Amino acid sequence: MSADSVKREILVRHLEAWAPAALHRARRAVYAHGYADTTRPLAEAALGVFTDQSDLVRGRELTVVAVGGEWGAEAGAAGLNVHSVPGPTGDTWAAALKAAGAVRVPVLGFLDAAAAGEPPGAPMLAALAAGRPAEVLIVLPASAPVPQTRTALRDAGFPLVAAVELADSDEPGEVLLYATTLGRSLEVFKDLLWAVDEYAGVRYRDPGDPERHLIDISLTPHPGPLRRELLAHLAEVGEATVTELRTFALTETVYRAADVTRVLHTLLDAGTVARRPEHGRLGGDVVISA
Numbered sequence: 001m002s003a004d005s006v007k008r009e010i011l012v013r014h015l016e017a018w019a020p021a022a023l024h025r026a027r028r029a030v031y032a033h034g035y036a037d038t039t040r041p042l043a044e045a046a047l048g049v050f051t052d053q054s055d056l057v058r059g060r061e062l063t064v065v066a067v068g069g070e071w072g073a074e075a076g077a078a079g080l081n082v083h084s085v086p087g088p089t090g091d092t093w094a095a096a097l098k099a100a101g102a103v104r105v106p107v108l109g110f111l112d113a114a115a116a117g118e119p120p121g122a123p124m125l126a127a128l129a130a131g132r133p134a135e136v137l138i139v140l141p142a143s144a145p146v147p148q149t150r151t152a153l154r155d156a157g158f159p160l161v162a163a164v165e166l167a168d169s170d171e172p173g174e175v176l177l178y179a180t181t182l183g184r185s186l187e188v189f190k191d192l193l194w195a196v197d198e199y200a201g202v203r204y205r206d207p208g209d210p211e212r213h214l215i216d217i218s219l220t221p222h223p224g225p226l227r228r229e230l231l232a233h234l235a236e237v238g239e240a241t242v243t244e245l246r247t248f249a250l251t252e253t254v255y256r257a258a259d260v261t262r263v264l265h266t267l268l269d270a271g272t273v274a275r276r277p278e279h280g281r282l283g284g285d286v287v288i289s290a
Contacts, residue, residue, distance in 0.1 A: 002168060003166035005202070006196060006202050007042070007112075007139065007166060007176065009196045009197060010176065010193065010196055011042060011110060011137065013192050014108075014137065014189060014192055015050070015108075016049055017188055017192065018031075018108050018135070018185075019049065019050060019062065020053070020056055021106075021185075021188075022062075022106035023056055023060040023062065025133075026105050027060050028061045028062075028063070028101065028105045028106075029060070029063070029105055030062075030064075030065065030101065030102040030105060030106070030107045030108075031046065031050070031062070031063070031064050031065070031107075031110075032064075032065045032067060032093075032096070032097055032102065032107065032109045032110070032128070033046055033064070033065065033067065033109075034067050034068055034089040034093060034110065034112070034116070034124070035068045035111065035112055035113075035115060035116040036066035036069035036084065036085075036089075037069030038069075038112065038115045038116050039112045039115050042110070042112065043066050043069075046064070046110070047064060054080060060079055061079050061081065062080050062081070063081045063082075063083070064080070064082045065085060065097065065100045065102075066082070066083070066084045066085065067085045067089050067092055067093050067096045068085070068086075068087065068089030068093075068116075069084060069085075083096075083099075083100065089116065089124075090118060090120075090121060093120075093123075093124045094126075097127045097128065097130070098127070102127070102128070102130060103130045103131070104130070104131070104132045105131060106132070106133060106134075107128060107133075107135070108136070108137075109128045109134075109135070109136040110138075111124070111136065111137070111139070113138060113139060113141065114139045114142075114174045115139070117141075120138060122155070122156060125152060125153060125157075125158070126156050128156075129156045129157030129158060129181070131181075132181075133180065133181045133182040134157070134158065134180070135180040135181075135182075136177075136178070136179050136180075137176065138153075138176070138177045138178075138179070139174055139175070139176055140174065141174060142171070142173055142174055144175060146175055146177070146207045149177060150163070150177070153179040157181065158180060160179065160182075160183060160185075160186045160250075161177060161178070161251060162177070162179075162250070162251055162252075162253075162254070163175055163176065163178075163208075163254070164176050164193060164204050164205075164207070164254045165204065165206070165207055166202060166204065167203050167204065168202050168203075173205065175207060186250060186251070187250065187256070190250060190255070191256065193254070194217065194218065194219055195219060196217060197217075198216065198217045202217070203215055203216055203217065204217060206225045206226075206229070206253055206254040206255075207254075208225075208229055208252060209225040209229060210228070211224075211225070213225045215254070221254075221255065221259070223263045223266070225254070226249060226255045227263050227266070227267065229252070230248070230249070230260070230263060230267070231267075231272070231273075231290060233248055234273065234289065234290040235290050238289065239287050239288060239290075240287070240288055241285055241286065242260070242261075242264065242284050242288060243284035245260050245264070245288060246258075246261075246284070261282060264282060264288065268282075273288050273289065273290055274288070274289050274290075275287065276289070
C-alpha cells in the first residue's frame with residue numbers, strides 16, 4: 001500500500017462525516033476539489049461519497065465543484081449539483097467558488113499541491129475562507145515548508161491548523177494539512193486521522209517532532225513525540241494550563257487533545273513536570289510547569 005491509499009481514505013472518511021454535519025447546519029453546502037485532472041481518482045472518490053449519501057441531500061442542496069479539469073461530471077441525484085471547471089486551478093479557483101455560491105455556507109476544499117506541483121496561493125485560500133464554516137485539506141510535497149503554509153492559512157482566515165506527514169520510509173513524505181474555522185471540526189478530524197485503516201508500510205510523522213519518530217496508525221498512538229513536544233513547549237512558555245496544553249496538541253501536533261491527559265499523568269508520575277494545585281483531579285484549570 002502507498003501513502004496515496006491513506007490519503008484517499010482520509011478524504012473519503014472526512015467527507016462522510018462532513019456532508020451530514022454541513023447539511024444539518026445549513027440548507028446549502030459546497031465541496032470544491034482543486035487540480036481535478038491531476039487527482040481525478042480522488043475527485044471521483046469524493047463524488048462517490050456524495051452519490052452514496054444522496055438521501056441526505058433531499059430537501060438540501062450540495063454543490064460539488066471539480067476545478068482544473070474537464071471530465072464530464074454531471075449531477076447524480078436530486079439536490080446534488082456537480083460542476084466541472086476547466087483551466088488551471090490557480091487561475092479559476094476563486095471564480096469557480098464564487099459562481100458556486102461558496103459564501104456564508106459550509107465549504108470544504110481539497111487541494112493536492114503535491115500532485116499539482118504548485119502550492120495554493122493566498123487568493124485561493126481566501127476564497128475558501130468565505131465559507132461559514134470553512135474547511136480545507138491541503139497536501140504538500142515532501143520537504144515543503146509547512147510553517148509557511150500554516151501562516152498563510154491563518155492569514156487567510158483559518159485560525160485552526162493541523163499537519164501530519166504520511167511516511168512510507170525514512171525519507172520525508174507528503175504532508176497533509178487540515179485547516180478550519182470551527183474547533184469541533186478539528187477534533188472530529190483528529191479522531192478520524194487515527195481511526196483510518198492501518199496500511200502496511202505507511203505511518204505518520206509529526207512535522208513538529210525534531211526526532212522525526214515514525215508513529216503507527218492506531219487508536220492509541222505512541223506518545224513519544226507528544227511527550228517531547230509538550231516538554232519543549234513548556235520549556236518555552238514556562239507554564240500552561242491543561243486546557244492550553246490540550247489546545248497546543250490539537251493545533252500544533254498530530255495528536256488529539258485527549259492524548260495530552262495520558263501523557264501528563266506519565267510526566268507527573270515521573271516527576272518530570274509539576275502541577276498547581278498539587279492534588280486533585282487533573283482538570284483544565286490545573287497549571288503545569290516544567
